[in-house]
Amino acid sequence: MDGRLKVDQRLPTEEELALRFKVSRPTVREALKRLAAQHLIRSRRGPSGGNFVASPAPEEAAQSLANATTLMVAVGDISLDDMATARLELQIVCCRLATEHRTNEHLDAMQRELEQQRDALLTDEEFCASDVRFHRTLVDACGNTLLRFLMHSVVEALQPVSNMIIFRVRDRRAIVEFHEQILASIQLRDAESGSRALTNLAAYTRERYREALERRIERTG
Structure with missing residues (x-):
């Protein structure tokens, strides 16, 4: 919302997010699912994969x-x-x-x-x-x-x-x-x-x- 994360920027891993926000990985996973449902992030598999900021449609x-x-x-x-x-x-x-x-x-x-x-x-x-x-x-x-x-x-x-x-x-x-x-x-x-x-x-x-x-x-x- 404040523009710190740009479109196509890769998010930290689930483990890194859990440590940063002091929550469990299942909590992070649920948050990522909600963001994906709102088309705010997209996932990509493979060595260069992960969760990326999506452009709102x-x-x-x-x-x-x-x-x-x-x-x-x-x-x-x-x-x-x-x-x-x-x-x-x-x-x-x-x-x-x-x-x-x-x-x-x-x-x-x-x-x-x-x-x-x-x-x-x-x-x-x-x-x-x-x-x-x-x-x-x-x-x-x-x-x-x-x-x-x-x-x-x-x-x-x-x-x-x-x-x-x-x-x-x-x-x-x-x-x-x-x-x-x-x-x-x-x-x-x-x-x-x-x-x-x-x-x-x-x-x-x-x-x-x-x-x-x-x-x-x-x-x-």
Whole structure:
């Protein structure tokens, strides 16, 4: 964490680590297993083998964060309101940056998703997948590595959860219209218009949450 050990640097042996930290070798071995499970070290066999510092893989770390977020939503540690608020505020920041840093490739990718979403024959699963890709591209267009990492859990975890709850009560055409407004704003580099479209999409989604929950209560009541 403090940078004293560099990527690919060889760690001391188990015996040396045990002596340094005044613990048993089984304790050291267990610690090394945990570090390996977190992809922080890697092992190599042979005369020149041992345990070496590994370079963190951003994709694996982001997916781990997304999995943890999904679990927290599932067990109720993160409420739907918290989820919607966080997603909106973070996406507004991403949208503002995207109006400055987007490329033609980003615009083309979002346009392709819109064309798919307009297809009435698209299944609910395919529409949801396209929805995730649309918002993922919006985040990528912001050009900020840390925001992209943090937003991975929002887009990859919370977006599917949201879709799963409201897909029976939403109007696809409404979602597409909001997406069209977002894309147009990014094309025109109009951050204010993009933020407004995202806010309206969030409000629409919240209403569909309430409608879906009311229907669930009616069915179980």
